[in-house]
Every structure is written in C-alpha cells, then in structure tokens.
Amino acid sequence: MATTLQAPTPPAAETRTRLPLATLAALAVIGFVLVAMETMPAGLLPIIANGMSTSEGTIGLYVSAYALGTVIVTIPAITLTRGMRRKPLILVAILGLILANTTTALSSDVTLSLASRFVAGSFSGIIWGMLAAYGRTISPPSRAGLSLAIVSAGAPVGFALGTPLGSWLGMTFDWRWAFIGLSAVALVAGAAIAVIAPDAPGQSGKSRLPIVRVLRIPGLLIILAVIFTWMLAHNTIYTYISPYLRAANSDLTVDLQLFIFGVASIVGIVITGALLDRYPRPLLHGSVLVFIAAGGVLPVGHTSTVAIIVATVLWGITFGGAAAQLQAALTTTGGADSDVANSFLPVAFNLAIFTAGILGAALLTNFDGLVLTIVMMVSGLAALALTIYGRRNAFPAHL
Structure with missing residues (x-):
C-alpha cells in the first residue's frame, strides 16, 4: 500500500539536481495574489461601498462570491483537466484570473462585479489545485519539502499583508487601483512562468482514479x-x-x-x-x-x-x-x-x-x-x- 501512495517521479525530475528557484518564486507570487485577491475587499468595504453606491453588506459578498467559486468549481475542474500538460493549463488559469479581477476593478455594476468575483474564485481554485504538485514535479525529488515550502510561501504573506496593502492603496489612491495592482502582479508572475518555467505532463488516463x-x-x-x-x-x-x-x-x-x-x-x-x-x-x-x-x-x-x-x-x-x-x-x-x-x-x-x-x-x-x-x-x-x-x-x- 505504501508504494501506491508515492507520487511517480517524472523522467525529467530524475536528472534535475537544482531547484528551479525562479519558477518556484513566481508560483509563490501567484499564491500571494490568490490570497490577497480573496481577502482584500474586507479591508476596503466602506470605500468600495461608497464608490459603488451600495451597502457594506453587499460589498462583503465580494469575499463570499470568490469563496463560492472556489468551492463549487475547483474539484470538478481539476478532475476534468488532469490529462492536460501543466504549464499551458496554469497559464490559461492565470489569464482567466487576471481578466476576471480586472473586470471587478473596472465594473460599475454590482451584479457584474459579483459574477466576476465568482469567476476569479473559480480560476483561483484551479491554480491552488495545481501549485503544490506542479512545484514538486519540476523540482528534484530530494528537495520536495523545500520546493513545497517555497511555493506555499505566498499564502501566509498574502493573508498577513494583502489586506493591509490593499487598504493602503485604496485609501491613498482609489479602491480600483488595489484590484488593478493585483492584476499587474499576476501578469508579471504569469509572464515569468511562461518564459522560464519547465513544462510537466498531465496524468495518463489509465492511472487516474475517479x-x-x-x-x-x-x-x-x-x-x-x-x-x-x-x-x-x-x-x-x-x-x-x-x-x-x-x-x-x-x-x-x-x-x-x-x-x-x-x-x-x-x-x-x-x-x-x-x-x-x-x-x-x-x-x-x-x-x-x-x-x-x-x-x-x-x-x-x-x-x-x-x-x-x-x-x-x-x-x-x-x-x-x-x-x-x-x-x-x-x-x-x-x-x-x-x-x-x-x-x-x-x-x-x-x-x-x-x-x-x-x-x-x-x-x-x-x-x-x-x-x-x-x-x-x-x-x-x-x-x-x-x-x-x-x-x-x-x-x-x-x-
């Protein structure tokens, strides 16, 4: 049984002796964006509510809509995309995240904003489902824990600094710039992944469990x-x-x-x-x-x-x-x-x-x-x- 629980080592990973630090750092930045994007509206409730001419309670649904998209879409999406190559898939998901978040930043309609938050949460869930396994696959097997630690570093930093940073941007400039800023960070990190990240194969149909x-x-x-x-x-x-x-x-x-x-x-x-x-x-x-x-x-x-x-x-x-x-x-x-x-x-x-x-x-x-x-x-x-x-x-x- 212990043998079946061990992830297979891709052929490319067997010859790797160095951590792809730049790629892992870019993946960590994406993790930061995902967490900051979800929690940031909590620090901007009165500002966004005033700008959208609605109540703080309604704007509080920005967080709920994002979370709901993650909960509903993540598992079926990951299940359906298991056979796809990892790098193209994560790049498509990052692009979808950027477009949805930018729609939130530019929208003047609450319904459209909530829908875009749901879509952003959906793409967020797809990326979360890939980050750890992708980072580990492209790293030497002997450094699996370190690679996971690097990829996971973005999440706690996003929790600790994402909301305060978003609040500062919103109060100093305009709340829309806080969302645009996250889209810009995601764009830079996504571009870095596109240029430097190695690809990894998807899972063959015969080896997939329902x-x-x-x-x-x-x-x-x-x-x-x-x-x-x-x-x-x-x-x-x-x-x-x-x-x-x-x-x-x-x-x-x-x-x-x-x-x-x-x-x-x-x-x-x-x-x-x-x-x-x-x-x-x-x-x-x-x-x-x-x-x-x-x-x-x-x-x-x-x-x-x-x-x-x-x-x-x-x-x-x-x-x-x-x-x-x-x-x-x-x-x-x-x-x-x-x-x-x-x-x-x-x-x-x-x-x-x-x-x-x-x-x-x-x-x-x-x-x-x-x-x-x-x-x-x-x-x-x-x-x-x-x-x-x-x-x-x-x-x-x-x-």
Missing part, C-alpha cells in the same frame, strides 16, 4: 479534517481580531498586530523549509502544539501588550508553515492523483473561512472578543488529535 476513489485514499479525509479544524481555529480570531483587541483593551492596533503576524509567518516558512524534508510529522505536531499554546497566551495574558505580541509571534510562525506542511501531506498521500488531492485544500480552507465568519459573528453577539481564543484552543486541540490519529496513513514520517 474522484470518489481519490477521497477513499487512506489518510486523505483525515488531512482534510485537519485543514478544516486548524483553519477554523485560525480564521475565527483572525477575521475578528479587532473585537479581541478591543476586549483586551490593548494599545496594539490591528495593522501593527497583522504586521507582526506577517513577519512571524515568514519566519515560519523558513523553519518549515529547513525541516519539512527530514521531519514532516514532528514538525506538524510541534506546529499545532505551539499554535494551541499561542491560543492559551492570548486570553491569559490579554492585559499585557508584551504577552499579546509573544502570542502573535508564535501564532504567525505556526501559520506560516501550515500550508506547506498540509500540501506536502496531500501531495504524498494523493500519490499519482496529487492534483485532485490538492484541489480539496482550497475547498476545505474556504469552508473553514465561511464557518469561521458565521461562528465568530454568532459568538460576538453574546460575548466579547476574548471568547474567540477559546475557539482557537478547542479547534486547535481537535486538529492536534487528528494529526495524532492519522499519523500512520495521513502524515508519514518521511515525504
């Missing part, structure tokens, strides 16, 4: 459950960080805390890149444990600015490496069907974002922001229990 059988691969559902519970723990407090700081009566501003979180996330990426190839399972267990510890410091030390900063640093370090660790598990466990396996990641992630928004809003109607740290700890403990339970099939000792 999507239901992919879900039955031992360990896959456990990994998806970890993604959902861990990201629920993260997003419940990340989305509502302002109510927490208000309840803590902290001198920290939201922008400063997110900046600290972002820097710590980059540290987490570095640590993950150094350890993932050799110690994937201990790294995952340790990351979730430190995440839970950060969740414990936030309520206990809420009266101390230093304690909040320490907790934020620990939280950021663990989150920074989470994407690479979970994508590595999906890619290894998915084996020959790793593209389809990875397509479930954005679905689980966006379901966690959706659930966190509802759960956080419900809790804050009856409690103050400190209650969010309880969700962070409880859901984090659930994720830890799942990583221990799935250590045999879902989280191997070696990639």
